[in-house]
Amino acid sequence: MSGTSERNRVVVVGSSFAGMTAALDLRKRLDPTYEVVVFDPRADFTFIPSLIWLPFGLREPEDISFPFAPMYEKKGIRFVNEAVTGIDVDARTVSSLSGDTLGYDRLLLATGPRLAFEKVPGLGPVGGHTQSVCNMEHALLTRAAWEGFLENPGPVVIGTAQGGSCFGASYEFLLNTKYRIKKAGLEDVAPVTFITAEPFLGHFGLGGVADSEQRVEKFFGKLNIEGIPNNTIKEVRDGEIELEGGRVLPFAFSMIVPPFAGVDVVAQTEGLSNPMGFVPVDDEFRHNEIDSIFAAGVDIAIKPPHETLVPAGVPKTGHMSEIMGRTAAQNIAADLQGGERKSLPLGELEAICVLDAGNSGIIFKADHVLGDSEHPRVMAGPQAHWAKLAFERVFLETRKRGFASI
Ligand SMILES: Cc1cc2nc3c(=O)[nH]c(=O)nc-3n(C[C@H](O)[C@H](O)[C@H](O)COP(=O)(O)OP(=O)(O)OC[C@H]3O[C@@H](n4cnc5c(N)ncnc54)[C@H](O)[C@@H]3O)c2cc1C
Structure with missing residues (x-):
């Protein structure tokens, strides 16, 4: 991978409903001089909503998944099949498991949730x-x-x-x-x-x-x-x-x-997330305080509208995640090369x-x-x-x- 000096690049972390939709949208919107790079440790997309049928034998894994690499290659998007393990907000770089570092003009976080089984003793399959x-x-x-x-x-x-x-x-x-x-x-x-x-x-x-x-x-x-x-x-x-x-x-x-909680790399990067590890964003899905960072999907922070006796969060569905990803992509493209911006207050989703x-x-x-x-x-x-x-x-x-x- 190249070093930090080479920019003209948008990096998308996470390739699912939010990240994959945003990356494809970005590629359509951005001038070819901009590179779009997507990181995900998973090699295949999985349509998570159909996992409710898999235990009963109504779907096999291959029915509801496909490999990222050929699709991204066809679209001229660089896919790195690795997890991002470090984010340097000031230097505007991400690093991945192999130790490489990559600079970005804009970063989109679309990492979904960490499944926080440890919060309830005895919960979970592992x-x-x-x-x-x-x-x-x-x-x-x-x-x-x-x-x-x-x-x-x-x-x-x-x-x-x-x-x-x-x-x-x-x-x-x-x-x-x-x-x-x-x-x-x-x-x-x-x-x-x-x-x-x-x-x-x-x-x-x-x-x-x-x-x-x-x-x-x-x-x-x-x-x-x-x-x-x-x-x-x-x-x-x-x-x-x-x-x-x-x-x-x-x-x-x-x-x-x-x-659900935020994934480790987001939760552990200072100033990026709230105490639960979710990313606070404005109506353009830009980080509340860091101009070069956007977030979309389950990894964003949404405050529940009503307090409940037992803590209960606001659902962020696949459909909502796609819309957030597309909105973030439009605003990233507008940041980099001008064009119409889109504001979508969370309350209007x-x-x-x-x-x-x-x-x-x-x-x-x-x-x-x-x-x-x-x-x-x-x-x-x-x-x-x-x-x-x-x-x-x-x-x-x-x-x-x-x-x-x-
Ligand atoms: C059983 C089930 C049924 C559902 N049914 C529906 C439904 O019917 N309709 C609906 O709209 N929604 C449904 N949902 C919700 C939907 O699946 C989620 O809203 C959606 O998956 C969120 O998309 P996302 O892109 O935000 O995150 P995710 O889909 O969780 O994807 C996050 C991606 O980020 C990657 N990632 C994580 N950390 C890193 C890192 N450090 N570096 C690089 N990549 C990273 C992950 O590997 C993953 O690919 C369902 C969810 C479940 C669990």
């Missing part, structure tokens, strides 16, 4: 007792655990831990698991409990969308799922979860989405939650992720399942070919 579907490796472990459960069924506990924010994922996995339990004829031996940090069911970290609380409660009643909101997990032990207050939930199978339930589901659309929505929409039925399928197919087919938008 060194703990619960499963996760937050990345490909974890979803494959969950598949093995599910196969074990089918041999030895028993109670099931699914949910999101205190401090979590990715509530849609746990609801979807819950509804798909319940659907699979029914199909396997195991409903009598496998009661299902849902635990969540949300103050009420259907809150989603957004304060609810229209009548989402009633809708989710009705759904749970129909499916015979016990929902426990306002929940704090005290400890997970082999085969049981102890909640704050003393209740113990035994389980034969459990998937709990962990709290819209959120679409698709709760797939196996063959049907519910779609919630909030026109403002923070505060009250003027036109919230809720749609229940098989179209929710089809919407998720369409999102998967369209996203994978467009990005595999290097298109930044649908």
Whole structure:
């Protein structure tokens, strides 16, 4: 890699919904004299939303992933298949695992979350007792655990831990698991409990969308799922979860989405992030205090609009991450070579939650992720399942070919 003196370069750290979308958009906008460089330790893109289906054998890894290198090469973007391990904000350089250093004019952080299992004793698939579907490796472990459960069924506990924010994922996995339990004829031996940090069911970290609380409660009643909101997990032990207050939930199978935090390189670089490791940004997705740095996706800081009894974060969906990435790309290009800027206050971001339930589901659309929505929409039925399928197919087919938008 070249040294710090050579610039005319935008570096993107992280290549997923936010970073990959931004890099492709930047390449379209920027003059060819600017180089776009993307770092990611992963060689393949994974469509994370479909990991809810992988444990049940409904998707194989190759169905929902593709390699970055050929796509980026075709688009004239340099892809470095390594993690960024150091950021020098003053020198405007990043360094990677191999020890190389690269200068940048603008840096876009799109690193997603660190899965902070350590915040709850006994949580997580590595060194703990619960499963996760937050990345490909974890979803494959969950598949093995599910196969074990089918041999030895028993109670099931699914949910999101205190401090979590990715509530849609746990609801979807819950509804798909319940659907699979029914199909396997195991409903009598496998009661299902849902635990969540949300103050009420259907809150989603957004304060609810229209009548989402009633809708989710009705759904749970129909499916015979016990929902426990306002929940704090005290400890997970082999085969049981102890909640704050003393209740113990035994389980034969459990998937709990962990709290999220910022990744180490961001959290450990002085002045870059808040105490949780998330990056504070302005309405252009530029760092609040560092002009040359932008951030988009799950790694940005969003203050929850309402305080909750149990800490619950604001969800940052794949769709929101794409929009943030595209907005950051437009403003980076405007910084470097002029052109129209875009301001998108966080409060104006819209959120679409698709709760797939196996063959049907519910779609919630909030026109403002923070505060009250003027036109919230809720749609229940098989179209929710089809919407998720369409999102998967369209996203994978467009990005595999290097298109930044649908
Ligand atoms: C089970 C599940 C289901 C979901 N379903 C939906 C859904 O139906 N619809 C929806 O819109 N959203 C859904 N989401 C949310 C969606 O997956 C996230 O919003 C999205 O992945 C966030 O994109 P991102 O680019 O910010 O981060 P990520 O997708 O987490 O990607 C971050 C990237 O940064 C890389 N990285 C990390 N550290 C470094 C480093 N130091 N150097 C270089 N690269 C680094 C990582 O390897 C990774 O590739 C779901 C999430 C889960 C877990």
